[in-house]
Amino acid sequence: MLSFQSASELSAHLEAEILAGRLAPGDRLDPVRSAAVALDLAPNTVASAYRTLSERGLVIGRGRRGTFVADRRPMVAPEPLIPEHAIDLASGNPDPELLPDLGAVISRIDVPRTLYGEAPVLAEFERAVRRHLVDPPGEMVVVSGALDGIERVLAVHLRPGDRVGIENPGWPAMADLIRAMLLRPVPISIDDQGPMPEALRSSVDTLDALVLTSRVQNPTGACVTASRAEQLSEILDEHPQLLVVEDDHAGPISGTDLFSVGPGRERWALAASMSKAIGPDLRIAALFGDPATMNGVRGRQSVGPGWVSHLLQRIAGRVLAEQQVAFDRATETYGERRLAFVSELERAGIEARAPSGLNVWVPVLDVAAAVAACLDSGYAVRSGDTFVLDDSRAVRVTTSRLSPTQALEVSQVLAQSHSGRRHTRSG
Numbered sequence: 363m364l365s366f367q368s369a370s371e372l373s374a375h376l377e378a379e380i381l382a383g384r385l386a387p388g389d390r391l392d393p394v395r396s397a398a399v400a401l402d403l404a405p406n407t408v409a410s411a412y413r414t415l416s417e418r419g420l421v422i423g424r425g426r427r428g429t430f431v432a433d434r435r436p437m438v439a440p441e442p443l444i445p446e447h448a449i450d451l452a453s454g455n456p457d458p459e460l461l462p463d464l465g466a467v468i469s470r471i472d473v474p475r476t477l478y479g480e481a482p483v484l485a486e487f488e489r490a491v492r493r494h495l496v497d498p499p500g501e502m503v504v505v506s507g508a509l510d511g512i513e514r515v516l517a518v519h520l521r522p523g524d525r526v527g528i529e530n531p532g533w534p535a536m537a538d539l540i541r542a543m544l545l546r547p548v549p550i551s552i553d554d555q556g557p558m559p560e561a562l563r564s565s566v567d568t569l570d571a572l573v574l575t576s577r578v579q580n581p582t583g584a585c586v587t588a589s590r591a592e593q594l595s596e597i598l599d600e601h602p603q604l605l606v607v608e609d610d611h612a613g614p615i616s617g618t619d620l621f622s623v624g625p626g627r628e629r630w631a632l633a634a635s636m637s638k639a640i641g642p643d644l645r646i647a648a649l650f651g652d653p654a655t656m657n658g659v660r661g662r663q664s665v666g667p668g669w670v671s672h673l674l675q676r677i678a679g680r681v682l683a684e685q686q687v688a689f690d691r692a693t694e695t696y697g698e699r700r701l702a703f704v705s706e707l708e709r710a711g712i713e714a715r716a717p718s719g720l721n722v723w724v725p726v727l728d729v730a731a732a733v734a735a736c737l738d739s740g741y742a743v744r745s746g747d748t749f750v751l752d753d754s755r756a757v758r759v760t761t762s763r764l765s766p767t768q769a770l771e772v773s774q775v776l777a778q779s780h781s782g783r784r785h786t787r788s789g
């Protein structure tokens with residue numbers, strides 16, 4: 363028979379059962395009193411174990427009905443497998459041909475022998491970021507990509523079980539990160555201008571934090587406009603304690619201005635990533651925020667990795683300062699490819715959303731059938747299932763490298779699955 367000495371032993375056992383799937387989402391835990399009798403523990407001990415699980419987001423108390431295992435999807439959404447024969451329109455990657463030539467930049471950089479004890483932020487990198495990328499008020503910390511920065515910000519303020527508003531549809535990695543931190547994702551519907559005011563208003567009271575993509579939203583390409591930023595700020599102003607985190611991941615290739623809602627709030631942060639413009643492998647982003655948040659991030663970073671390599675900061679700073687022409691060319695080319703695909707879709711009878719970015723979010727009747735039909739024609743597109751927190755149906759097509767002929771072919775395949783007709787290779 364199972365025997366536990368303390369609340370922490372019991373909660374650890376139940377957590378292991380949940381993670382192993384032996385207790386499934388929706389399963390009810392034994393009521394406190396009967397569990398206490400069965401395990402020969404005081405009811406308070408069992409209640410305390412259940413409380414710990416609830417704080418960690420693993421179970422949900424539903425009053426008299428009892429305590430239930432939370433409805434958790436798999437922690438890490440599987441990356442799409444791109445079969446060898448297929449053209450990759452699924453990964454969301456930039457076009458390598460449109461990324462700056464880092465080899466050429468590196469060959470022109472002086473590399474001092476940097477030791478321990480230097481300031482974490484290289485002045486030359488901060489200057490380049492503020493002059494060429496974004497220049498919000500507040501201090502800057504350098505982190506290893508937007509997601510690393512956002513994780514560090516959430517960790518400063520939130521505890522397991524806290525609720526984080528995220529865009530729906532939205533970037534699956536953000537939902538995964540939130541779940542991995544034992545926080546609870548709360549879907550906020552969006553349109554082409556970002557989070558919809560009525561959607562934010564209806565759940566803002568319950569949120570501890572809000573994460574939004576101010577431009578080049580993934581997967582829809584939505585961009586927060588000046589008027590939408592004003593509407594959202596009005597709602598957020600009634601909740602001064604709420605942490606607002608903005609994810610600006612496409613920076614110099616966004617092709618649109620940044621209308622930010624965070625700066626000036628009590629708790630805010632903005633992560634400016636170089637991944638889409640300079641290349642995801644550089645793993646570098648600039649993080650801005652209010653003094654308390656930045657102190658927390660800096661303090662934790664200082665007892666962990668310490669800083670982000672000055673070599674990376676030097677390279678990224680130099681690229682930002684020197685490569686405006688390359689960024690402009692990339693912005694224009696991505697825009698042409700995206701819009702060419704949207705036009706083909708329109709001609710084929712599909713209205714798709716794509717205000718900016720490297721992807722087009724295409725509504726379909728049956729996600730699995732649309733993905734299969736594309737694959738049958740040699741194109742891997744990404745199922746929309748992992749981007750949505752409800753049951754809306756779409757696929758994401760990455761257009762960063764899409765040629766006009768491919769745009770025509772893919773739109774025709776999607777039109778066939780959109781209209782419910784069966785696609786055949788010849789038809």
Ligand SMILES: Cc1ncc(COP(=O)(O)O)c(C=O)c1O
Pocket residue numbers: 454506507508509510533575579580609611635636637642646647
């Ligand atoms: C919305 C969003 N934010 C951030 C990133 C990239 O972040 P990182 O700087 O961590 O590479 C991506 C990459 O696809 C993204 O889609």
